[in-house]
Amino acid sequence: MIHTTLPTNHPANTAYFMPLPHKELPLITKEWTLFLDRDGVINKDVVADYIKSWNEFQFLPGVLEAITQFAPLFKRIFIVTNQAGVGKGLMKLEDLNEIHSNMMQEINVHNGRIDQIYFCTATDNNDINRKPNPGMALQAKKDFPEIDLSKSIMVGNMPNDMRFGRKFGAFTVYLPTRPEENPDPSTVDAQYKDLLAFATDISSKTQIQ
Numbered sequence: 001m002i003h004t005t006l007p008t009n010h011p012a013n014t015a016y017f018m019p020l021p022h023k024e025l026p027l028i029t030k031e032w033t034l035f036l037d038r039d040g041v042i043n044k045d046v047v048a049d050y051i052k053s054w055n056e057f058q059f060l061p062g063v064l065e066a067i068t069q070f071a072p073l074f075k076r077i078f079i080v081t082n083q084a085g086v087g088k089g090l091m092k093l094e095d096l097n098e099i100h101s102n103m104m105q106e107i108n109v110h111n112g113r114i115d116q117i118y119f120c121t122a123t124d125n126n127d128i129n130r131k132p133n134p135g136m137a138l139q140a141k142k143d144f145p146e147i148d149l150s151k152s153i154m155v156g157n158m159p160n161d162m163r164f165g166r167k168f169g170a171f172t173v174y175l176p177t178r179p180e181e182n183p184d185p186s187t188v189d190a191q192y193k194d195l196l197a198f199a200t201d202i203s204s205k206t207q208i209q
């Protein structure tokens with residue numbers, strides 16, 4: 001393997017070959033908050049495009065079951081998603097709203113629960129609400145003042161999700177559904193192959209109060 005001959009700080013090494021950390025999950029209580037990215041975590045991601053209509057939306061395997069497992073564990077469960085396709089004019093806000101309303105209906109039918117969906121349609125990386133900037137978490141704290149952001153878990157599949165979680169002190173969980181995008185290992189606390197693997201682990205470690 002050629003990479004073993006490269007110095008460990010070689011750019012070709014840093015992302016692909018550095019194993020990501022896998023800390024023990026925190027012992028959570030019912031006051032903890034769960035933040036979930038959407039594309040590549042809940043539904044199948046598309047590279048270099050957007051999910052523009054409900055027809056294009058596909059739940060990833062095990063996700064509805066995972067969200068059902070989360071429901072009794074977390075007081076609040078939020079989705080935080082960048083949707084710049086709206087800002088770019090590639091899709092309409094009504095289409096995004098329709099996707100979310102259908103998604104929520106499916107989740108509810110399976111006895112899951114999402115307390116709020118936060119989305120950012122901005123294309124400007126400096127926009128406070130566009131991940132990795134922390135605006136959507138700050139908005140959740142404003143809407144639900146009882147939440148403690150230092151008692152939260154952020155699950156995502158992109159480097160920006162991990163950086164976003166770091167900004168407000170969340171425990172960050174990385175799902176490698178887009179393996180060509182490598183997060184900085186210092187921004188990752190744990191990784192799981194998919195949302196159900198994370199849900200199963202956290203359920204097994206949590207006593208429902």
Ligand SMILES: [Mg+2]
Pocket residue numbers: 037038039040041045156157158
């Ligand atoms: Mg994503």
